[in-house]
Amino acid sequence: MAVRKVVTRSSCHFRGYFPSLKNGHSVGWESQLEGGFFRLLELSPCVRSYEAQPTWEKFNVDGSLVKYAPDIRAFLMDGSEWWFEVKPKTELLIRRVKQKLDAAKIHFSASGRSFSVVTDALIWSEPSARNLQRILYHRRGPLLSPTLHAEVRNDLDKYSPKDFGELIKVFGEMDAWRLLGLCIVGIDVQKPLTESSEVFLNGGHRHANLFT
Structure with missing residues (x-):
């Protein structure tokens, strides 16, 4: 279950629901890029199911404690799990975004979890x-x-x-x-x-x- 609501009436961005057979219910997306990534997860033979906004994580970024929700957690056929952040490639050039995602990678690795950033270069x-x-x-x-x-x-x-x-x-x-x-x-x-x-x-x- 998502830790925060993805689709709201007040949202000014393109948001919607992906009709997932793999999950047995629709999954909310908050960007067209994220919805595009759902297509790949839906058709991947490695993925058993997936969920959006799965957990709240806390870690330090440049000396400050931040609260962060990764975009997606995928449950794989081999029993393992993988967390993903979906971002436009251009946003990775922004210093504060890069710092946060670098800190997230360290945070997930320290807790023995797999984490990757996927961009439009792959999805589109x-x-x-x-x-x-x-x-x-x-x-x-x-x-x-x-x-x-x-x-x-x-x-x-x-x-x-x-x-x-x-x-x-x-x-x-x-x-x-x-x-x-x-x-x-x-x-x-x-x-x-x-x-x-x-x-x-x-x-x-x-x-x-x-x-x-």
């Missing part, structure tokens, strides 16, 4: 950003029932499509896109998505390693 990079938007468009609707999921896995094992074009031939275009959206099959989102794109039948979508 192409063709990744466009691919994520297209894939999530086809994620709408309910998850597959256990029976239907088993039938899909059986067809994947039987036909073993090597690329997106072959996946379309097996399932039809609409269902092929939906399989991408539900991460039942994956692609490398950092490459242009075409019918010749390689598909991965296990493990979901490939992307830049956020957890380093």
Whole structure:
């Protein structure tokens, strides 16, 4: 649960809710950049779930005690957790912002927790950003029932499509896109998505390693 309210009526910024199937409920975002990062977390096979504004942290910055809420905590499939701050790259050039984030890195490291800063350079990079938007468009609707999921896995094992074009031939275009959206099959989102794109039948979508 968020330690502070993300979306308020008095806010003068673009804010909204991301409809997350992975979390089972919508997650509030307070910048379009943060909403864009949710797309990557939503489709990452490494991420089990995530939450916004997860904790209050206190640490010293230039001799003063500050109270700070990281933007996101991700719960990973291996049982570990990762905290993130989402910032425009230009803001990292501001001295007080850099000091605060440098202090945050030291604070999280001292308590044995992983912390990273992600910027628009990663979130809006192409063709990744466009691919994520297209894939999530086809994620709408309910998850597959256990029976239907088993039938899909059986067809994947039987036909073993090597690329997106072959996946379309097996399932039809609409269902092929939906399989991408539900991460039942994956692609490398950092490459242009075409019918010749390689598909991965296990493990979901490939992307830049956020957890380093």
